[in-house]
Amino acid sequence: MILGFLGCGNISSVIVNYLIHSNLDIRPKYFFDKFTDKSKSLSSLVNGVVVKDFNRMLNKVDIVFEAASPSAIKEYGLNIVNSGKSLIIMSVGSLMDKNFREDLIQVAEKKNVKIYVPSGAVIGLDGIKSASIGNLYSVSLITRKPPKALNQNENIEKVVFEGKASEAIKKFPLNMNVAVSLSLVANKDIDVKIISDPSISQNIHQIDVKGDFGQFSTRISNSPCRSNPKTSLLAAYSAINLFEKLDKNLYIGV
Ligand SMILES: NC(=O)c1ccc[n+]([C@@H]2O[C@H](COP(=O)([O-])OP(=O)(O)OC[C@H]3O[C@@H](n4cnc5c(N)ncnc54)[C@H](O)[C@@H]3O)[C@@H](O)[C@H]2O)c1
Structure with a gap:
């Protein structure tokens, strides 16, 4: 599975560092960030591709992992699902907007794609x-x-x-x-x-x-991520947990 990143900050960095050492069949390959130094730095860990025009990455990936901002999901979310690619959303705040959420779900249904929202920093x-x-x-x-x-x-x-x-x-x-x-x-x-x-x-x-x-x-x-006190480490781990699920056949505690 080829993975493209929307947002190359803390959470994405924890995930790439995990995937490098895992034996999951998930390849972090394409990296987009509004600050190119961020995408360059993260892609260099896996010899990946720095993406300048986000929409051009869509026909190259199987799934997009968003860890950017609610506005990034508002800007690119519909394009992602409309291109038939699954989407993992960390900026779940974007989905509080009912109209936007319903539009996103409608397109996902039409295109038969999945949208995943990891549990993030919360339990229960x-x-x-x-x-x-x-x-x-x-x-x-x-x-x-x-x-x-x-x-x-x-x-x-x-x-x-x-x-x-x-x-x-x-x-x-x-x-x-x-x-x-x-x-x-x-x-x-x-x-x-x-x-x-x-x-x-x-x-x-x-x-x-x-x-x-x-x-x-x-x-x-x-515990917060070292470089971003707003973000809890468990949020990044919950996304890794989702990648593990996507790659396995037995699901416990779903
Ligand atoms: N679901 C949860 O429980 C949970 C927990 C923690 C964080 N989050 C959310 O996940 C997201 C990422 O968190 P983080 O700690 O990795 O943040 P971060 O600030 O470390 O990284 C975000 C990266 O995305 C980039 N970015 C932001 N808006 C963009 C846009 N419109 N287009 C392209 N790139 C953009 C930034 O330049 C930055 O490099 C945030 O929205 C945060 O609120 C969710």
């Missing part, structure tokens, strides 16, 4: 998906991040947002992918609180779910 999506088969009464997320990750300067604990996920992603487009993933699987605009906390170095997500199934809570403390 499988449980919420199962729980949403019945009645979900409430789903809430409390996210704590160090001030730097939220572009805050103040050195005091502070609630920087309280409201619905759809608003949270507008205010923090690169920080609230977790809220969007939860909303999409729960099929509701979930309640979100974001706290800037100078006493922590990890990104913490507390999730509480209640429904006719009962209730559960999860709490995850994510």
